[in-house]
Amino acid sequence: GSSDDNGNSKRNKQDVNPWTGAPYSQRYYNILEKRIKLPVYQFKDELIAKVLENQSIVVEGETGSGKTTQIPQFLLEAGLATQGETCVACTQPRRVAATSIAQRVADEMDVQLGSEVGYTIRFEDVSDPHTTVLKFLTDGMLLREAMHDPLLMRYSAIVLDECHERTLATDVIMGLLMEILPKRKKGSEHGELKVVVMSATLDAEKFQEYFHNAPLLKVPGRTFPVEIFYTAKPERNYVEAAVRTTLHIHQCEAPGDILVFLTGEQEIEQACEELREKSRSMDAELVVYPLYSSLSPEQQRKIFSEAPGPRTPGGPPGRKVVVSTNIAETSLTIDGIVYVVDPGFSKQKVYNPRIRVESLLVSPISRASAKQRSGRAGRTRPGKCFRLYTEKSFHDDLQETTYPEILRSKMSNVVLTLKKLGIDDLVHFDFLDPPAPETLMRALELLNYLGALDDEGEMTELGYQMSELPLDPQLAKLILVSPDYGCSSEIVSIVASLSVPQIFLRPRESAKQADEAKAQFTHHESDHLTLLRAYNEYAMIPDKERKQWCWDNFISERSMISSVNVRNQLLGIMKRLDIQVVSSDIKGDGSFSSVDIRKALTAGMFMQVAYRQRSGEYLTVKDNQHVYIHPSSVVNNRPEWVIFEEFALTTKNHIRTVTVTNVDWLVELAPHYFDLENFPKCEAKGELEKAYSRIAQSRSRR
Numbered sequence: 001g002s003s004d005d006n007g008n009s010k011r012n013k014q015d016v017n018p019w020t021g022a023p024y025s026q027r028y029y030n031i032l033e034k035r036i037k038l039p040v041y042q043f044k045d046e047l048i049a050k051v052l053e054n055q056s057i058v059v060e061g062e063t064g065s066g067k068t069t070q071i072p073q074f075l076l077e078a079g080l081a082t083q084g085e086t087c088v089a090c091t092q093p094r095r096v097a098a099t100s101i102a103q104r105v106a107d108e109m110d111v112q113l114g115s116e117v118g119y120t121i122r123f124e125d126v127s128d129p130h131t132t133v134l135k136f137l138t139d140g141m142l143l144r145e146a147m148h149d150p151l152l153m154r155y156s157a158i159v160l161d162e163c164h165e166r167t168l169a170t171d172v173i174m175g176l177l178m179e180i181l182p183k184r185k186k187g188s189e190h191g192e193l194k195v196v197v198m199s200a201t202l203d204a205e206k207f208q209e210y211f212h213n214a215p216l217l218k219v220p221g222r223t224f225p226v227e228i229f230y231t232a233k234p235e236r237n238y239v240e241a242a243v244r245t246t247l248h249i250h251q252c253e254a255p256g257d258i259l260v261f262l263t264g265e266q267e268i269e270q271a272c273e274e275l276r277e278k279s280r281s282m283d284a285e286l287v288v289y290p291l292y293s294s295l296s297p298e299q300q301r302k303i304f305s306e307a308p309g310p311r312t313p314g315g316p317p318g319r320k321v322v323v324s325t326n327i328a329e330t331s332l333t334i335d336g337i338v339y340v341v342d343p344g345f346s347k348q349k350v351y352n353p354r355i356r357v358e359s360l361l362v363s364p365i366s367r368a369s370a371k372q373r374s375g376r377a378g379r380t381r382p383g384k385c386f387r388l389y390t391e392k393s394f395h396d397d398l399q400e401t402t403y404p405e406i407l408r409s410k411m412s413n414v415v416l417t418l419k420k421l422g423i424d425d426l427v428h429f430d431f432l433d434p435p436a437p438e439t440l441m442r443a444l445e446l447l448n449y450l451g452a453l454d455d456e457g458e459m460t461e462l463g464y465q466m467s468e469l470p471l472d473p474q475l476a477k478l479i480l481v482s483p484d485y486g487c488s489s490e491i492v493s494i495v496a497s498l499s500v501p502q503i504f505l506r507p508r509e510s511a512k513q514a515d516e517a518k519a520q521f522t523h524h525e526s527d528h529l530t531l532l533r534a535y536n537e538y539a540m541i542p543d544k545e546r547k548q549w550c551w552d553n554f555i556s557e558r559s560m561i562s563s564v565n566v567r568n569q570l571l572g573i574m575k576r577l578d579i580q581v582v583s584s585d586i587k588g589d590g591s592f593s594s595v596d597i598r599k600a601l602t603a604g605m606f607m608q609v610a611y612r613q614r615s616g617e618y619l620t621v622k623d624n625q626h627v628y629i630h631p632s633s634v635v636n637n638r639p640e641w642v643i644f645e646e647f648a649l650t651t652k653n654h655i656r657t658v659t660v661t662n663v664d665w666l667v668e669l670a671p672h673y674f675d676l677e678n679f680p681k682c683e684a685k686g687e688l689e690k691a692y693s694r695i696a697q698s699r700s701r702r
């Protein structure tokens with residue numbers, strides 16, 4: 001009885017929400033009216049029929065046509081979920097999309113978020129196994145769930161959304177489904193698993209073929225023409241150009257909201273500030289909203305609010321501008337956008353297996369992305385897109401499409417997960433696009449050095465435990481070895497602090513005060529220990545004073561709350577794995593042993609070491625890359641040996657989150673890695689040699 005959802009039916013038996021048994025609210029009907037107008041709504045019956053007939057189908061449809069919000073609900077209407085038994089999953093590449101869409105769909109279905117509709121992202125599960133029938137989750141989380149539920153028995157249907165993005169985790173899930181689907185065919189003992197592959201662009205054929213000629217459902221978009229403008233000359237500073245263009249639109253163009261694409265939090269906040277500042281004196285109001293992943297859900301929701309009216313009665317109407325990362329390219333649709341400002345960049349993962357560095361790099365987007373972005377301007381009426389690059393550059397410099405992430409990511413995490421799933425033959429695993437052999441080799445090598453895989457490539461007990469922790473292998477190893485150094489409690493706090501957005505805030509207008517505040521926590525040998533001191537102090541402050549304390553100390557309260565939550569979850573996993581939680585703080589006043597913790601850090605991160613040459617420059621050990629300690633680091637006395645968390649390829653090669661270590665620890669803790677027989681010639685090698693002979697001497701003396 002679903003085909004009479006026409007929004008104006010008289011209240012009758014049909015108006016009872018089948019999931020809750022309660023009558024629908026007025027809001028339900030208001031939203032329903034809008035839902036019915038979405039292009040996919042016309043295809044509801046066809047979709048349900050195709051899904052019931054086939055194990056896999058591919059859906060291709062313009063962004064904003066209603067795929068993500070409606071199709072999972074259609075699957076529920078098709079009877080694919082049974083409360084308390086099986087549910088429908090919908091994957092998203094981004095956390096923000098998973099949480100925001102789950103909230104929207106919960107509203108559409110007139111249910112509580114976390115009950116019938118839920119979401120799961122790393123370290124945050126807002127779902128309930130007894131009641132949830134539709135769950136939005138990041139592609140990475142589905143992969144994690146597969147480790148404990150290899151046939152994905154919790155699910156009767158999986159909607160793989162945003163497949164055109166070709167994220168690493170989506171590609172791996174597709175490969176896994178190739179193994180799972182034959183085991184979960186109709187009539188099989190495990191029950192059928194349905195798969196809906198959704199894509200916004202025209203690469204559907206490739207997916208159809210891969211899923212054994214799955215049928216295609218094509219949802220035609222309903223878009224209006226978008227006029228495209230290019231700059232005459234290349235722009236030197238695209239943030240500045242984006243601000244200028246936005247203000248120009250605000251002053252000169254007809255009413256309609258603006259969407260600006262920038263690459264990350266810092267740029268976005270800077271642009272928002274300037275827009276607010278410079279539009280203050282203008283006739284019409286300009287309301288500015290940022291959108292990026294580390295914003296709180298409440299802040300994210302604001303982007304959907306209506307544009308403001310005139311400042312004074314009869315004056316010009318106000319306008320809304322959303323300054324967003326790539327998330328607004330296809331994942332989230334904001335109604336009312338008529339103008340798009342596209343500087344032509346996004347942050348993209350790059351991986352260089354030779355030097356084992358994965359980094360997020362601001363890079364030119366592809367022509368396919370540029371087309372998606374401009375399309376956002378024409379959803380409700382004809383729009384305009386301002387590309388802040390030349391037309392020649394669009395044709396000559398931009399690639400046709402973005403390379404799949406699997407070709408530009410490190411694979412260590414994925415390889416560990418696949419090993420855990422019993423997939424040993426990675427070379428013959430059915431990837432849509434196989435990763436480079438060198439990348440796989442690097443992953444196997446790293447896991448072997450960390451002791452997760454033995455020399456035959458078999459998973460060790462340690463590797464098994466590492467795979468249980470939802471962390472990069474190095475951090476997982478760090479946690480697992482930390483009890484040996486008597487400081488697992490401190491290490492978990494550090495790892496938790498590293499797993500959340502920036503804890504130390506440094507607003508541009510009060511950089512000096514922020515630096516002074518941070519100085520109170522500074523531990524000069526280590527950014528890790530500086531984080532730990534901040535964490536420990538926060539943890540000792542009574543709950544109701546924490547907000548003020550964070551404010552006074554330029555610390556992100558949200559990040560602190562998350563790190564407490566992450567820490568608790570990690571402690572839970574450690575308990576399950578029987579990993580001891582021991583503290584180096586014997587006095588109980590938050591003090592800790594710097595040496596023990598730095599040793600533990602070295603035992604986990606020995607593959608990320610840099611050595612200061614006599615010339616004063618730092619070189620990474622083994623890979624011999626010139627690096628600079630990032631100016632934000634508290635380590636500023638140029639120690640000889642440092643370990644680092646992150647290698648950021650920007651204009652300079654920066655290492656971030658640094659801790660002082662020493663050569664004796666390196667050879668003591670990781671002799672298999674610092675094996676001088678096949679070690680490139682460099683100054684560090686000489687120091688390592690000396691350390692080895694020192695150790696040999698002290699042994700022979702004993």
Ligand code: ADP
Nearest residue numbers: 062063064065066067068069070104304333335
């Ligand atoms: P697609 O997946 O095809 O890109 P979506 O299902 O994400 O399309 O979006 C369909 C429509 O749902 C959007 O055009 C927008 O009007 C509406 N919508 C989605 N999320 C929200 C939200 N959080 N608030 C208000 N409207 C929303």
Ligand code: MG
Nearest residue numbers: 067068330331
């Ligand atoms: Mg979508």
